[in-house]
Amino acid sequence: MKCLNFVTLFLFSLVLLPLASPTANAATVMLVKGKKVLLKVSRDESRSLKRGAKLKVVDENKKTRAIIMITKVKGSKAFAVLKKGRVKKNYIAMSPKGGKGKSAPKNQNLANKRENNKKDNADAIFKKWEYGVSAGFNLLTMNIDLGTEVVSATGTNFSVKGHLQYNMSPRISLAASMGYEGFSSSGTASTNLCDDNSSTACDTSIAYLATELWGKFYLSRGRLPFWIGGAGAFNFPLTKSSTALQEEDIGLTNLYIVGSGVELKMGNSTIPVWFEYAILPATETVEANYLSIKAGYNF
Structure with a gap:
């Protein structure tokens, strides 16, 4: 009888063991x-x-x-x-x-x-490589020393460029762009100091092939990525004319740029919008800078 009870208990435990195990x-x-x-x-x-x-x-x-x-x-x-x-x-x-x-x-x-x-999801999924196009306007200001007078010249110009960006991490990116950058301004002297001392109109019109190298730091990579950054630029003149400057003095020009912008997401693409402030190294006769707003489309 005791043996029967033991066998019954043993069989009953075998049935319950799998049910009791949590895994x-x-x-x-x-x-x-x-x-x-x-x-x-x-x-x-x-x-x-x-x-x-x-x-x-x-x-x-x-x-x-x-x-x-x-x-x-x-x-x-x-x-x-x-x-x-x-x-x-x-x-x-x-x-x-x-x-x-x-x-x-x-x-x-x-x-x-x-x-x-x-x-704000700073580590959100992002593409390693991005490429796209952009266009913008800049407000150019130039101070030209004509010897007896300093003429202030201003102008509004257009730019269009292609760009490539490498995202090293969610926070840090490197970008390069190349394209057309307009660089035109107009000013008026009080006497005939421009165009070989024959006119008061002091005009400059340059079409540059511009190359920019950017470093960007993203403060946010969430729904609305926001960045600040800086760039060095090299502008090669394609066409040039000026009544205020000696044309032979207009050559390869370097610029220093700071900027900040946001990126509006549209599916797998983005629409970047940003501001730039650029300074040209001053010479003995010319000081120049511009403020620009640009927008583009990234694939």
């Missing part, structure tokens, strides 16, 4: 790469897992974090793809039966979005 029919996340997930499974579990089976993934607090789908089972390893939520190493994957695993990832995604918005 029964579970697999451990070994590696996560993008949406690919590698699981470590027991031999029994590898026999029951089939391609296409969906498992819920829970964290150390048994909170559902994701849903994955098995793509291949090989020995003690199973390969899966992420369908919803987020997965980390050492999370546990198990059957979603009887749980709330299907609704938890949605809640988690909402929580993640709120957290990202709160922190």
Whole structure:
């Protein structure tokens, strides 16, 4: 009789043991790469897992974090793809039966979005390389020393350029641009000091092939990326004419630029808008600077 009771108790414990184990029919996340997930499974579990089976993934607090789908089972390893939520190493994957695993990832995604918005998501996903075009206007100011008088000349000019940007990190980027930059101004002298002392009109018109090298620091990479930066520029004159300057003195010109701007997101593209302030190194006869506003389209 005692032997019968012992056998009955032993068989009963075998039935209850799988139910009592919190990790029964579970697999451990070994590696996560993008949406690919590698699981470590027991031999029994590898026999029951089939391609296409969906498992819920829970964290150390048994909170559902994701849903994955098995793509291949090989020995003690199973390969899966992420369908919803987020997965980390050492999370546990198990059957979603009887749980709330299907609704938890949605809640988690909402929580993640709120957290990202709160922190402005400085580490948001960004492209390594960007390229695009831009156009803008600049307000040029020149002070020209004509010997007996300093003439102030101003002008509004147009520019159009192509640019390439390399994002080294979420915060730091390097950019280069090349294109047309107008550089024209008009001023009036009190006497005939311009155009070989035959006119009071002191005009300058230069069309530059401009090359700029930028360094940018992003204060934000969230919904509205915002940056500050500086650049060095080299302008080569394509055409030139002036009644205020000696044309033979107009050659390769370097500039120093500071700027700040934002980037408006449109799907996978952006519309950058920024301001620039540029200074030309002063000479004995000329001082010049300009303020510019530009906008473009990045692919």
